[in-house]
Amino acid sequence: MGSNRPFNEECFSNQSENGAFLMGDERESDQDLRLIRLFNHYRHDWMNEIQLIFGYVKLRKYDKLESLIQNIKVKVQRESNVSKLGVPELIMYVFSVQAEVKELKLEVEMEHEIHLNELLIDCKELTRLLIAVIEVFKEHAVVHHEHEYGLQLKLTQTVGKLTIDGHYQCDKTGNQLLPALERVRLQSDMNMTWKTNQWDGHSIGVSIELPLNI
Template identity: 30%
Template sequence: MFQRIRAPYLALGSILIPLVFSLLYPEGLTIIILAVWSVAAACFGMWYMHRQAENERKAALRSLEHTAIATLNHHRHDWMNDLQVLYGYIRMNKHDKSADYVETIKERVAEESKISKLGIPSLVFYLQSFRVNAGNLQLSVQVEEHLKLDAVMSPEDGESLASAVIETVRAYQYGGGRSSWGEVRRLTLFFGMDQNDVIVRFEGSEIPADSNFLKKVRSVHGSERIRTEKLPTGEMLQIRMECQT
């Protein structure tokens, strides 16, 4: 990493060599060499930084592809489990349990459909792929009927809200109190509207009540129009953002 950062600066710094010679021997040839050297160093620096930016873009794309593949594998695994459970009920002639389980699947698919229609790609991708790196946190998401965030806020505000939601989940995941070894903690997100505001409610049994956690959450929110509120129940945190389409 240090080598990647240092290379273009070394190229630009090398201009000092012909510069010193031009000061000591101010002749036409020395000045020409200085000019050629400067152009070559500048071109090398620009080429090197462009190559590094391209490599970083490819690395980010590979990471995104790996996450997408892992997410698809998780969904495939879930569907295989569902089919096995249904097959077991059918073989045992437990048709009432089969019908109940189908309704459970329908509810889960309907909720995932609502998530996919939120309209903020980065937020949708994060929520749909959360289980890949969930650790010991189980995340449940509930979305108000017919809610489409891209219809009530600008793309910039949508990205600000997505960042606030993601960072709040991370703050709870990594700083929201301790759990016993092997214990799965649960966090529920609710997306909805309150008049002209978008609200995102976080409900978890271990949301810290101290002010330090609230300050930490507020510090990662990039927009001044995003307000974080601790609800009276003590187990809920709420993000509120005014819509400005």
């Protein structure tokens, strides 16, 4: 599976959202502002959850509490798994998309914790690949902003392999997505098996398998 190597500092990028290289105080200020935005988003999000619980209790709608609590547990587990991926740039990117991109509902699922920084894989290139894939769907969602679109990414680590399965559901045609995803594949230096599927122009699937050097 993974080794017990120390955190790979090369996985952390010093680039801003627009790709410009940041220096010293400027980089720290940009990161601080992003952290504040994320904190405010998740604080507001969790306050809404607490208010829902109190509301059901006050109205004595106890039958609705079980499903609500179960949904909260799933949400907490997802956020916990993402926060333990071991790559600060990727963690911040995922949380930022979830907090700031209203047109795209991004869900990242793992059956158990995956520590990318402990795998025998180029996690810097892997981070670039994952961000590039998400960016394709994010840009499509922003262009067609009339609706909220959903992107589900599932990461699975097995013996000798890391698999990333993505499923994107949209109301607008997704014909332009396949060429954009193909460009991401061609621009990546990762050793991988890549498959894409399209159903009725409204659902796109992408499956990426990366061998782990164990």
